Amino acid sequence: MKDNTITEASQYIRKQTSSTPTIGLILGSGLGVLAEEINEQIVIPYGDIPHFPKSTVAGHKGQIVLGNLEGKQVLAMQGRFHYYEGYSMEQVTFPIRVMKELGIHSIVVTNAAGGINTDFSPGDLMLIDDHINNMGTNPLIGPNDEDLGVRFPDMSSVYDEEYIQLAERCAKELDLTVKKGVYVGNTGPTYETPAEVNMLRTLGGDAVGMSTVPEVIVAGHANLRVLGISCISNMAAGILDQPLSHREVIETTDKVRGDFLKFVKRILKTID
Numbered sequence: 001m002k003d004n005t006i007t008e009a010s011q012y013i014r015k016q017t018s019s020t021p022t023i024g025l026i027l028g029s030g031l032g033v034l035a036e037e038i039n040e041q042i043v044i045p046y047g048d049i050p051h052f053p054k055s056t057v058a059g060h061k062g063q064i065v066l067g068n069l070e071g072k073q074v075l076a077m078q079g080r081f082h083y084y085e086g087y088s089m090e091q092v093t094f095p096i097r098v099m100k101e102l103g104i105h106s107i108v109v110t111n112a113a114g115g116i117n118t119d120f121s122p123g124d125l126m127l128i129d130d131h132i133n134n135m136g137t138n139p140l141i142g143p144n145d146e147d148l149g150v151r152f153p154d155m156s157s158v159y160d161e162e163y164i165q166l167a168e169r170c171a172k173e174l175d176l177t178v179k180k181g182v183y184v185g186n187t188g189p190t191y192e193t194p195a196e197v198n199m200l201r202t203l204g205g206d207a208v209g210m211s212t213v214p215e216v217i218v219a220g221h222a223n224l225r226v227l228g229i230s231c232i233s234n235m236a237a238g239i240l241d242q243p244l245s246h247r248e249v250i251e252t253t254d255k256v257r258g259d260f261l262k263f264v265k266r267i268l269k270t271i272d
């Protein structure tokens, strides 16, 4: 039996628009501007949607924007829910459930992340080809609703390989260099210690952030196709001889915004 909250939220969204989104965009810290380029847009504040939590972090807007972008019907989330804000994993991933219910088949998940891989530089874009769930919990803990997905979802190819290749082709066409690697999801809200960054590198991580992993796990459970893009906003702690700050994260994402917008728009144009 599908949870009523999911149907109520999606019915509310359906009533506000005649558009039928097929692609969901989750726009991370400083990357929400992409939603401003959506044509014939309908904006719905999270607070208006039944059962939707509200976003609180600086740099996140807290609304969904529906409409047409590069010829695709999209639903963009300007701002997401983070576990560190105190939301439950169920709340953090609720929008993914709603997207699925609305008929969305693919999501593009974006975030700002710290670079662990020393070949990376602030301002790089990284295609996520795998993740490490280092959050100490899992959004699927609890009774499994078979209407939503299987009890033990396979995570071996949750980041769609065809989408990665498509994104790499788009980057090439645009003359953009993009990296590829493993995203580590930590809870935050602290940034890592230098020792933790070394540990994560040893474990195979290339970038670290405080989001994305829960949403992608639930997307995998719901059989959605996923493309993940990290904007390397800073080098993770201990790599450069400087402290980390949220301001640096915002400033770097401001700088790469142009490339990021071009890149995601090209991907949308090309994607099915």
Ligand code: HPA
Pocket (backbone or CB within 6 Å): 112, 113, 114, 115, 191, 192, 208, 209, 210, 233, 234, 235, 236, 237, 244, 249
């Ligand atoms: N660590 C964790 N999360 C982040 C970072 C970081 O260095 N940068 C942006 N989000």
